[in-house]
Amino acid sequence: MILELHYTESLHHPVAAAFLRGNNVKQWMLEIGRWNVSVSELDCYILPQSIHVTEEGGLFVIFKNPALCKNLDLLEPYYCIDQYVFVPANTRLYPEIRNEELRSVLLWELQVFHPTIGLTGFEKKDKVNLADLFSYEQNLQTDWSFAHPGIPDRILFNQILVEQMTPEEIIDAIKESIQPKPLEEIPLKKGEQPSAFEKFLDKIKLILFTGIFSVVEVVVKIIPESSPSNNYQGEGILQKLQSWLHRNMDELQKKRDSEINRLLNMFEENTDEALQYAIPLNSPYLNRGSQSVSDRLTRNPLKFNLGKLGGGDVVDGWDLGDRYYDLRTKYMNAAQKQIEQRDFKKAAYIYAHLMGDYSSAANVLEQGNLYREAAALYKDHLKNTSAAASCLERGGLYTESIELYKELQQDEKAADLFMKINQSSNAELYYEKAIISKLKNSDYLDASRVMHEKMDQPERAKIILLDGWNNTNQYEPCLKKFFDIVHVTEAKRTEEIVGLIYTKELPRYKRPGLLNVLEYVNKKHADEAVKEKVQNIAYKIIHDEAEEGNVQLLHSLKRFVPGDLLIGADASRYITNNKKQTFQEDHSKLLHLDQSIKWLKAISHRNQFLAIGTKNGHLQMARGNWYGNFEYYSWSQPVKNHTRFTFINAPYYTNQIYLHSSEGIVINKKELPKNKYFTENLTITCPIWLQNGSPVVTIGEDRNGYKLETINQEVTLHEYLLDGPLIKSTVIKFKGKIYNPSFSSTQCPLIYRNGYYYTFNEKQILLFSNKGRGVAFDLETGIRFVAASDQVHELYLIISTNKGCYIAKPDKEQLNLSKQVFARDYIPNQIVFIGALRFVIAEKKQAVLFEIDNNNVPVLLYFFETHNTIVGVLNGDNRNQFGLLEETGRITICDIV
Structure with missing residues (x-):
């Protein structure tokens, strides 16, 4: 039987070796160097030129680990058959032969079947040491002290920047892309177009009438006109003149009204054309109660120029009256239409230039990937x-973003971006700054995360985590993370390290935490020695606690001996039989958060x-439950003493919670994971649209965010996706007059039920609907704040005022x-519903429980007193309990009989 090599088009086997043809050692070395593989991973043999010529024909290289070949571009790859025979990658042996039969005909330890050289082989002792292929000449004894040092290396670039356009230049480019039409007047119906002389005459009339009217008003005030006799009821000369002026000015106003009507109608027919005539509602020259020197609208180019936002071009004053709301609604609808059509430039033009809503303009620019323009609005106009x-x-x-993050002292973010632009030395510097800040804040867990995940320093991270186990309230998560790193870096030492962690001097309050960590390690490791060590220490901890009266930890035994099906029942029986004889201190009425923290506010979820x-x-921030389990989180940004915080949540719709600060502090997102203590994960965040301004915000049933905002003394409701993009805006038109339509208080909520929203001002x-219709109810007294029942029960509002509370x-x-x-x-400092009909009014050091009776009248049930200032009222573990959090961290659990 004769074996032959037959060509195949595709590779059917993994590559394991390569042939470097020729006898040039330098070329061999260059090719191996190109692979960037350590020579210790290679076995090299020299192949002859043919089976008849023994001179070098090439170097055959075998990879000890074939996986190293996966991403290499090898000129002549080979694969291996049965560990003994190497053949070219694009060939196969013909005829096919079983491995046992192939082994019976082999002559050497390793065979290479080359298409032209033929079948050659070698013993493993023939392996070539690549270092032996180099020859070194005798060193010369020469004095090199007089040698010229040569030309110094050029200084390396730290960064290369492309010169960017200014925001104004970018916006001018947007303007050109819109291609505004030539300035013209709004088209009129046939026969309605006034002549040039008529338009000129109307302007002269308006100027003249306005001046005369002002003079007459002054004269009437100074010299009131009396009647000729007591029986005469007619008008005097001045009054007649005023009436005549009114009639003529009304005629001119009607022409102006027709212009506004045509503009409103034009929005229904051609939005783009209507926008060219649109009146900027945010202009400082706009006066809805004054008369104009013109009765014609003129076409405006669709400019979006950052340098002219907020006014600068004189425009006519228009007496819009109720048309103002109609026009603003048209603008809102037009902006919404542009967003839906993904014309974000034009939507930004409407928001910024026509309505003065820079926040919405920046948001839609960002949606359109116009990041530089959006950033300019955020920084220069919204601060x-x-x-x-x-x-x-x-x-x-990234480079521009880094400078702003450095200004904000967000060192970790700056470091992350330095890494993205391959400036590792700068990244390391700012990671170190971030670590110092986190350690100063006693956040050992987060500091270790930066060390381990960002700087690849596991040993340093382990040291910090052990410090966290010994010195902070994060001791349990710190120790769990410590063993996570141990499992990766030195798993074989786990048994030894577990023994070192446990000492007889272990504080009692840490025993349950260590027991939980041991359970965690026990599940993570399959090593029997580790399991035995963990089990023995768990027995000691449970025994010590039982000796001191806490037999509840006996329930934990079954977690360490899962194969013993009886131990759980035995532990329960023992606990029941010894319950009366065992002394236990009663901690059921009190819980304690970290007392080194001054607590400000709390919320149930x-x-x-x-x-x-x-x-x-x-x-x-602390996360807790009513079993006394707590987790702690922190932010590195500095906080001013007077800063007020507001939680905004909708526990029955989403587990995403907004956290707003009165000072616009950056609240970086925190993910609070689901674990054995907490059955639901939470996300704490503050999206860009919530960072500045008041927190008159709610989360709807659709899980979108809704924010009520006052822009130029007009109320607008914005709808956002939870992660930030603006969806739409709605103008709110109230019946009657609204006094001071601003929402500056952090205790001014936005409450939503069944298509209607509720909030308050002074x-x-x-009250208003999601369609924009609103009603204002006067209370004739100052309102402190409003509290609402939760989203799953019938809506009640408790209104705290200077005169008392209303329901x-x-x-x-x-x-x-x-x-x-x-x-x-x-x-009251706060009012919180703790059920469908019960609510708590909390003062400084006293809380009062009320219940709403069948006549919708609040009835006082109980008083509760605390040692320190109450900062939070929390729903309890059941409907007959609630908790009072004091600023010291003490939580009093109040029972309701």
């Missing part, structure tokens, strides 16, 4: 540096709660406000 930095980052403008506080000028409850049960556009005032003697 939101954080939003500008984030925007530039999303746009890949289904079966867990969150609390915000400060320590050493930095923001801290002395009014504001309301709204129904669509009816507020149904009770006339009876209750809780007159209390000055």
